[in-house]
Amino acid sequence: MDLEYLAAGLTLPEAARSLKISGLTADSRKVQPGFLFAAFKGASVDGTRFAPNAVAAGAVAVLCADDAVAAVRAACPEHTVVLGAPEPRQVFAGMAARFYGAQPDTIVAVTGTAGKTSVAHFARQIFQAAGHPAASLGTLGTIRPDGESYGGLTTPDPVALHKELSELEAEGINHAALEASSHGLDQFRLDGVRLTAAAFTNLGRDHMDYHATVEDYLNAKLRLFSELLPAGGTVVVDPGEKYADRVLAVAQARGLPVLSVGETGRDLKLTGRKPAGAAQQLTLQTVRGEYKVTLPLIGRFQVSNALIAAGLAIAAGIDTGTALRALENLKGAPGRLELAGKTKSGGLVFVDYAHKPDALDNALAALRPFTDGVLSVVVGAGGDRDPGKRVLMGEAAARQADLVIVTDDNPRSEDPATIRKAVRQGAPDALEIGDRFEAIAEGVRRLAKGDILCVAGKGHETGQIVGDTVIPFSDHEAVLRAINVEGNT
Ligand SMILES: CC(=O)N[C@H]1[C@@H](OP(=O)(O)OP(=O)(O)OC[C@H]2O[C@@H](n3ccc(=O)[nH]c3=O)[C@H](O)[C@@H]2O)O[C@H](CO)[C@@H](O)[C@@H]1O[C@H](C)C(=O)N[C@@H](C)C(=O)N[C@H](CCC(=O)O)C(=O)O
Ligand SMILES: Nc1ncnc2c1ncn2[C@@H]1O[C@H](COP(=O)(O)OP(=O)(O)OP(=O)(O)O)[C@@H](O)[C@H]1O
Ligand SMILES: N[C@H](CCC[C@H](N)C(=O)O)C(=O)O
Ligand SMILES: [Mg+2]
Numbered sequence: 343m344d345l346e347y348l349a350a351g352l353t354l355p356e357a358a359r360s361l362k363i364s365g366l367t368a369d370s371r372k373v374q375p376g377f378l379f380a381a382f383k384g385a386s387v388d389g390t391r392f393a394p395n396a397v398a399a400g401a402v403a404v405l406c407a408d409d410a411v412a413a414v415r416a417a418c419p420e421h422t423v424v425l426g427a428p429e430p431r432q433v434f435a436g437m438a439a440r441f442y443g444a445q446p447d448t449i450v451a452v453t454g455t456a457g458k459t460s461v462a463h464f465a466r467q468i469f470q471a472a473g474h475p476a477a478s479l480g481t482l483g484t485i486r487p488d489g490e491s492y493g494g495l496t497t498p499d500p501v502a503l504h505k506e507l508s509e510l511e512a513e514g515i516n517h518a519a520l521e522a523s524s525h526g527l528d529q530f531r532l533d534g535v536r537l538t539a540a541a542f543t544n545l546g547r548d549h550m551d552y553h554a555t556v557e558d559y560l561n562a563k564l565r566l567f568s569e570l571l572p573a574g575g576t577v578v579v580d581p582g583e584k585y586a587d588r589v590l591a592v593a594q595a596r597g598l599p600v601l602s603v604g605e606t607g608r609d610l611k612l613t614g615r616k617p618a619g620a621a622q623q624l625t626l627q628t629v630r631g632e633y634k635v636t637l638p639l640i641g642r643f644q645v646s647n648a649l650i651a652a653g654l655a656i657a658a659g660i661d662t663g664t665a666l667r668a669l670e671n672l673k674g675a676p677g678r679l680e681l682a683g684k685t686k687s688g689g690l691v692f693v694d695y696a697h698k699p700d701a702l703d704n705a706l707a708a709l710r711p712f713t714d715g716v717l718s719v720v721v722g723a724g725g726d727r728d729p730g731k732r733v734l735m736g737e738a739a740a741r742q743a744d745l746v747i748v749t750d751d752n753p754r755s756e757d758p759a760t761i762r763k764a765v766r767q768g769a770p771d772a773l774e775i776g777d778r779f780e781a782i783a784e785g786v787r788r789l790a791k792g793d794i795l796c797v798a799g800k801g802h803e804t805g806q807i808v809g810d811t812v813i814p815f816s817d818h819e820a821v822l823r824a825i826n827v828e829g830n831t
Contacts, residue, residue, distance in 0.1 A: 345403060348378070348437045349425060358423040361402060366437055367501060375400030380434040381414060383407065390414055397422050405430050405437075431530040438500035439534030442508035446477075449507075449535055450654040451520040451570070453563045454543025456701045457647045458496070458521040461543060463675040464651030465519035471668035472660045477510050479503070480521030482675065482802060486510065497526025500534065507535070519654065522570075528562040532570055539601075539657035540571045541578035541650045545585040546700030560585060567592045576657035580604035580646055601657050603649035609656070610649050610666075615642070617711060620681075624669075630662045635669050641679055641708030648672060677801025679705060682821040689789025691825070693817045695801025697724060697751065699734035702798055706742030714792030718745035720781045721798045723765055725756030725807075732761060736768025743796070745788070746772035749781035751799045752807035778806065779820050786824040797821060 345361040346354060364376030370392035373379055379396035381389040381404055390410045394417050397404070403423040406414050411426035418424065427433040439445075448469075452461040462478040466485060469476035478485050483492035484506055493502060497520070510518060522532055522540075545560055567577055567589055577593040578601045579586045593600045603610040613632075614625030622645060624635045637648055652665040674680060682693040692709060696702040702721065710717055721739050723732040739746045746769045750758045758776055766772055775781035785795040797817045805812035 343441060345378070345423070348440050349405075349433070350436070350440065352425055352427060352433065354425070355423065358403070358425075361423060363403065363441075366434070366441055368434065368499065370396040370399065370401075373399040373401045377401045378403040378405060378437070380404075380430060380437075381406040381410065382431055382434075383410075391417075393418050393422075405434060429530065432533050435500040435530045435533035438504040442504035444511035445504075445507040445536055446511050446516045446518045448474075448517045448538050448658045449520060450518075450539045450541070450658055451522045451532065451535070451537055451566060452541040452543060452650065452654065453522040453524070453527065453566045454541075455546040455698060456696075456704070457543035457643065457650070458523070459695075460644065460647040460675045460678050461541060461651045461654070462519040462521050464648055464669075464672055465654045466517075467672055468651055468655040468660065468665050468668040469517040469519070469658075471671065472655065472664045474517040475513075475515045476517035476519070477515050478519045478521075479506065484510075486513070486515055495526070496521050496523040497531050500531050503531060504534065517658070519651075522563075522566050524559055524562040527565045527570075532566075535570070537571050537575055538659075539576040539578055539654050540566045541654050542567070542583070542586060542589045543580075543647065543650060544583045544700070546698060560588060564588060564592055567598070568596070571598065573598070575599075576601050578603065578650055578653035578657055580607060580650060582606045583646075599657075601653045603653045604646060607649070610653055610662075612645065612649065615645060620712075626666065628662050628666075633663070633666045635666050637669050637672065639672060639674050639679070640712065641704070643704045643708065644674070644679070675802075677803070677817070679708060680801075680818075682797070682818045683786075683825045685786060685789045685825050687789055688791030689786075689793040689795065691786060691789070691795045691797065691821045693797050693801060693821065696721075696796075696798045697735075697800075699731055699738045702735055702738040703742060705798065706739070706796060709794050709796055710742070713794045715790055716744045716788075716793045717742070717796070718747065718785050718788065718793065719743040719796045719798055720747045720749055720778075720785045721765065722749045722751035722758075722778070723761055723799070724752045725754035725758070725761055727754075729764060732764035733768040736765040736772070738768075739765075739798075740769035740771065745785075747781045747785050748772045748774045749778050750776050750806070751778075752803075753809075754807050755809060758808075778815065778817075779824070782817070782820045783824040783827065786821065 346359040368380040379401040408426040466478035611627040616623040696705040806815035
């Protein structure tokens with residue numbers, strides 16, 4: 343592909359215009375002959391120092407920040423085409439979009455601290471129910487009608503993302519729902535994706551290791567609405583959520599259509615919510631009249647997620663009745679308030695991906711009405727992630743649960759005992775059992791009829807990251823093993 347086409351918007355030296363580019367990457371280790379290498383200053387290393395290696399591996403062009411051009415030119419052979427841009431990650435995302443070309447016609451995206459995976463999972467199911475082959479891309483990888491593939495990041499890097507989108511399009515999958523993480527938005531990973539609608543779930547404490555202030559974190563999320571959603575794209579929001587007003591202000595300033603949901607929403611207005619066993623009976627006022635919907639999920643927050651997903655589908659052209667009827671068959675995302683086992687004594691064990699204070703608060707609050715006896719939680723916090731959230735997670739656990747067992751999540755490079763100590767500062771009465779299986783087994787052992795145990799933090803994950811090693815570990819399997827091994831009669 344011609345560099346001139348890929349680099350639309352950049353001024354190219356005459357000789358570089360017809361240069362053919364065979365692929366692109368921001369990782370020098372993935373360069374092949376004829377590639378363009380994007381040299382970014384990263385969180386841990388300065389990628390510009392790998393430019394000579396990239397050229398040695400066959401890169402014919404290097405993209406970097408304007409202020410790095412001179413150094414890259416000096417370090418690389420003379421024939422290397424070096425392109426500078428004020429925001430090279432954004433330019434690179436546009437290049438990836440042009441290189442891979444095709445995308446599903448209808449793409450919706452969701453951002454927010456909690457609920458992204460659930461909303462994307464639900465939107466995909468609603469599109470499918472409306473007869474459109476659909477995929478979701480996010481924390482769970484890519485889920486398409488005929489299978490799943492796991493990518494690693496919630497929002498993939500632009501090359502992986504656009505390759506995936508073009509493959510979906512080639513497979514005839516014309517509807518997709520994406521999770522837009524704050525890292526992804528901040529690093530321009532999603533720039534170049536053609537969006538039809540975008541949603542905001544909520545904003546709570548997270549990633550304060552990466553974003554300097556809550557305002558920075560919010561601003562990263564707001565990029566989805568202020569910069570990525572094109573003119574005419576619909577903003578979907580629950581105005582009752584904290585910070586929703588900031589999203590609405592962006593929509594208003596840009597004259598974007600808004601579809602609002604929830605108790606204070608206009609388009610899908612929630613006027614009634616009654617628990618009905620493991621489901622909830624919802625009453626909704628819409629411009630098409632009143633709808634009664636049985637949502638087969640528990641928890642107030644799942645109602646919010648389901649309505650936001652329905653809002654995205656409606657904004658993408660699905661008929662209101664079809665979208666709302668689809669809610670009656672929704673399946674929760676794996677590891678999100680998922681019933682993982684029942685003990686012989688009649689206690690229930692749920693696995694939930696709550697790994698942030700608000701999420702833990704909400705997950706435990708959602709389980710309380712189903713608890714006749716004791717509500718207990720097994721919880722820890724991940725290493726190499728925002729240490730400030732640890733005490734808050736302990737506090738949320740202690741506030742909402744009757745019994746707290748503090749254990750290890752993914753310690754990564756940190757000392758697990760130090761992490762547990764920080765969590766226990768918020769939950770001083772907690773038991774502490776570092777070994778995650780033993781902690782789950784203890785929780786299971788203590789369950790009596792009517793009790794509920796929530797195993798929080800790892801949800802769908804299938805490994806525990808200790809140092810650089812990933813040890814196979816699944817909360818679901820641990821729960822079943824504990825129920826069998828412990829007998830629990
Ligand atoms: C902090 C962070 O977000 N880092 C992401 C970022 O890396 P970076 O640019 O800062 O990388 P770096 O290691 O400093 O290297 C700088 C550059 O040198 C390049 N390099 C490096 C070594 C080498 O030999 N050659 C080379 O070219 C790297 O490819 C990179 O381009 O860009 C990379 C490419 O897109 C990402 O893979 C990487 O994600 C790391 C692995 C990560 O763990 N990210 C997490 C925190 C993340 O993004 N999470 C979010 C949110 C999850 C949530 O909401 O909970 C997600 O979307 O998953
Ligand atoms: N709308 C919501 N409000 C508050 N908490 C929620 C909401 N939706 C989900 N949660 C809680 O957050 C956890 C993670 O949910 P989900 O995976 O859908 O969010 P996410 O935004 O994709 O998270 P991540 O950024 O970690 O991938 C759930 O297990 C639940 O405990
Ligand atoms: N995408 C999140 C997942 C966290 C999951 C939790 N189990 C942990 O390890 O903290 C992150 O990388 O911060
Ligand atoms: Mg997610």
